[in-house]
Amino acid sequence: MGEIIDGRKLADEMQANMAETVASMVKKPGLVVIIVGENPASQTYVRNKEKTAVKIGIHSKIDRLPETVSEDELVSLIETYNQDDNFHGILVQLPLPKHIDEDRILLAIDPRKDVDGFHPFNVGKMMTGQAEMIPCTPYGIMKMFEAYNVDLNGKHAVMVGRSNIVGKPMMHLMLDANATVTVAHSRTVDLAAVTKEADILVVAVGQGHLIDKSYVKPGAVVIDVGMNRSPEGKLIGDVNFEEVKDVASLITPVPGGVGPMTITMLMDQTIRNAQK
Numbered sequence: 001m002g003e004i005i006d007g008r009k010l011a012d013e014m015q016a017n018m019a020e021t022v023a024s025m026v027k028k029p030g031l032v033v034i035i036v037g038e039n040p041a042s043q044t045y046v047r048n049k050e051k052t053a054v055k056i057g058i059h060s061k062i063d064r065l066p067e068t069v070s071e072d073e074l075v076s077l078i079e080t081y082n083q084d085d086n087f088h089g090i091l092v093q094l095p096l097p098k099h100i101d102e103d104r105i106l107l108a109i110d111p112r113k114d115v116d117g118f119h120p121f122n123v124g125k126m127m128t129g130q131a132e133m134i135p136c137t138p139y140g141i142m143k144m145f146e147a148y149n150v151d152l153n154g155k156h157a158v159m160v161g162r163s164n165i166v167g168k169p170m171m172h173l174m175l176d177a178n179a180t181v182t183v184a185h186s187r188t189v190d191l192a193a194v195t196k197e198a199d200i201l202v203v204a205v206g207q208g209h210l211i212d213k214s215y216v217k218p219g220a221v222v223i224d225v226g227m228n229r230s231p232e233g234k235l236i237g238d239v240n241f242e243e244v245k246d247v248a249s250l251i252t253p254v255p256g257g258v259g260p261m262t263i264t265m266l267m268d269q270t271i272r273n274a275q276k
C-alpha cells in the first residue's frame with residue numbers, strides 16, 4: 001500500500017510562503033495569461049490560476065481573444081506586454097488554433113517574461129546548466145521529489161511522453177539529478193517492459209488509465225501528469241490510481257497531484273522575475 005503524494009497540500013504550503021513574500025514587496029508581481037478561443041479544458045486551468053494569483057497577492061490579468069484572431073495580432077499583443085512593466089510574466093495558453101504558428105508565438109515572448117520556460121532561449125539555458133525559467137510541470141514534480149525525500153541519484157527514471165512542455169524538460173531535470181533516464185513514447189515497443197524497470201515512473205501521454213499495475217515495479221515512485229475525461233466525465237490520470245497505489249511506494253493522485261504544483265511553480269517564477 002503506497003503513500004499518496006499530496007500535491008494539493010504541498011502547493012498550499014508553498015503558496016502560503018509566497019503570499020508572505022509578496023506582502024513584503026512594494027511593487028506587486030504581475031502575470032498576464034492570454035487565451036485564444038474556447039478550449040474547455042483550458043478554462044479550469046485558467047480559473048485555478050486566477051484564484052491562486054489572488055490568494056498570493058499577484059496582480060493577474062486574463063486576455064481572452066476570439067478563435068479568429070490573426071497570428072500578427074497575437075504577436076503585437078505580446079509585444080505590448082513585453083514592454084509593460086506591470087507584468088513580469090506572460091503566458092500564452094496552449095494549444096493554439098491551427099492557423100496560428102505556436103513556435104512563432106513562443107519566440108515573440110520576451111525570454112525574461114517567459115514564466116512557462118518554453119522560449120528556445122530558456123530551453124537552451126536549461127539544457128546547458130544555466131536554467132532561469134523552468135517549465136512549470138517538471139519543476140513542480142522536482143519540488144514533490146524534494147518534499148517527499150525522493151533521491152534520484154543512481155535511480156532508473158522512466159519518462160513516458162516526449163513533449164516539449166513535459167517529457168523533454170522532465171528528462172533533463174532528472175538527468176541533472178543523477179538519475180539514469182529512459183524516455184519512452186508512443187512508438188516504444190513493449191512499453192510495459194520498459195516501465196517495469198523504473199524506480200521512478202513519470203507519465204505524460206494523455207491516455208486515460210494507460211498505466212495499470214502490470215506496468216509498475218513494486219515499490220516504484222509513480223507521478224501522473226495526465227488529465228483526461230473518463231466516459232462518465234470524470235477527471236482521470238494516465239495512471240490507474242486505484243490499481244497502481246497498491247504496488248507503488250509513492251504515487252500522485254489526479255486531481256490533487258501534479259496540477260496544483262504546476263500552478264504553484266508558475267506563481268513562483270512570476271515572483272522571482274518581479275524580484276529581479
Ligand SMILES: Nc1nc(=O)c2c([nH]1)NC[C@@H]1CN(c3ccc(C(=O)N[C@@H](CCC(=O)O)C(=O)O)cc3)C=[N+]21
Nearest residue numbers: 044045048092093094095116235255256257259260262
Ligand atoms: N502555456 C501553457 N502553460 C501551461 O502550463 C498549460 C497550458 N499552456 N495549457 C494547458 C495545460 C494544462 N495545465 C494545467 C495545470 C494545472 C491544472 C490543475 O490545477 N488541475 C487541478 C484541478 C483540476 C480540476 O479539478 O479539473 C488538479 O489536478 O488537481 C490543470 C491544468 C497547464 N497547462
Ligand SMILES: [Mg+2]
Nearest residue numbers: 161162163185
Ligand atoms: Mg508524447
